[in-house]
Amino acid sequence: MGVGVVSVLAAAAFSSTVGAAGLDPGSVARALIDALPGVSLDSGLSVVQTSILFEIRLPRVVLGAIVGAVLALAGASYQGVFRNALADPYLLGVAAGSGLGATVAIGVSGEPALLAPFAFVGGMAAVGITYALGRSVGGRSATSLILAGVAVSAFATAIQTYLIQRNSDTLREVYAWILGRLVTVGWRDVLQLLPYAVIASAVMFGSRRLLDVLSIGDDEAGALGVDVGRVRAVVVIAATLATAAAVSVSGLIGFVGIIVPHTVRLLFGWSYRVIVPLSILFGSSFLMLADVAARSLVAPAELPIGVLTAFFGAPFFLLVLRTMRGPT
């Protein structure tokens, strides 16, 4: 657990000091200490630099930390309740639904400010339909729910593609969102996302032991007095709400939800009592670091962060997989 906390602090410190404005790391550290209540310290930063730090860079770092934590946590939750190693935060149609919402917001209304709310509503609607369809076809079976998610995703993506084809001028903006980005307008996005992240973390933290029980199967967990359907519903709703909120501000950042929980599992064991808290911590640090790379590799331009998480995450994941599963 200590390793996780240290990694978050290190990643946060590192990513606060790197950026286009070229702020001196020592000054950033002094400015941050100065901002603590009851401490006064001259950071040597100008007023403009201080405002860049607090109004542009820090919100972005914090947003990255929260989005990373949410995606990794949601991935771990889905993998637990569906007992499916391939489950990711977008499994039940959040991504496709949000994508459709975003496309409608930009392509049809032409109003970029509507993107986030539309994406959120689209994502939640898609998961709602997935849940209703899954229940109507297969009762409480996890497989029918996953298959319903596949169908809903395909359907929403089809409509989205059609809309983009019809409004090709908006394609670029929607495309940029689909690839994921952490460009923010100050603290507003952070504050929008925070409540969902807190609720999801609390629910998952409370359910982490039950996720271990679910690993012996629905029937046996049920015979131990666990209301499997209710646990699954509560966890899925919490994880989905948080994912939809994250996606609506950051776009589709792939791989975090698969790679982080699996890496944690391979390194620290099977129990969700470990996987849940460590996924939150490592998801945070992973995305903060990915964002540093996104804004510095081709500076002053930026790379889409979703491209970087996949580019660096996938080989790293394979490396961990090889090391752990190799001959012992």
Place this chain on the structure above:
Amino acid sequence: MIVWEDVEVSYDGRSVLGPVTVGVADGEWLALIGPNGAGKTTLIKTAVGVVAFGGKVSFGGRQMRMGLDVAWMPQRPHLPEEMGVADYVMLGRTPHLGFLAAETKHDVETVYLALEKLDLLEFARRPLGTLSGGEAQRAVLARALAQEAPVLLLDEPTASLDIGHAVEVLDVVDQLRREEGLTVVTAAHDLTLAGRYADRLLLLSGGRVVADGGPGDVLTESHLKAHYGAGIRVIDDHDGPIVVPMRYKGT
């Protein structure tokens, strides 16, 4: 006392069990026997709420409390490979923990007591995936025991075991039953073993009870021939009936 009252199960409108009415006294060992598809497993499953059924299953005259009144050992338990034996047995404590409750010292003690009784202490930290069939079977039994439920429902507890390990596991169950006053219900394929250990046998066939009584009353050639098919001989031994298959000779 656990009581099944007019319990019926059907799949897609086809009746697979019942109506069955049977009660098992406290401390009694009841073995469910019968050919494949007779309804043994289904009858056990009704008591743990994993199949939908008509009728009533009660314990001590009141509604069953899931996880607290009966502990279930399924025929094919799901064993997560990487999970350690002690952690797995700890899952048996789930019914005693609240939604957020952490495990107490008592829970840990109960788990280690169960491990000790099943001779699994040296395996406590071993992953389930590394156990042999017999060891895994004992781990599942330890988990059921850790539930501290007064009734054990064991669905073919010796199915994957050689005769030596089978006897070992059944001896442990019998000893626990005596020490803790547990009620035991097993579904069994090995009729001779069932007759050696159970006080009472219930012969099911086509979802109905066709014989109910002590080993000597139920394990008769006429009963077994009628429901398992011909080719079975029952030899009387002073310890109870021995059931042996007869080989058909080609004509």
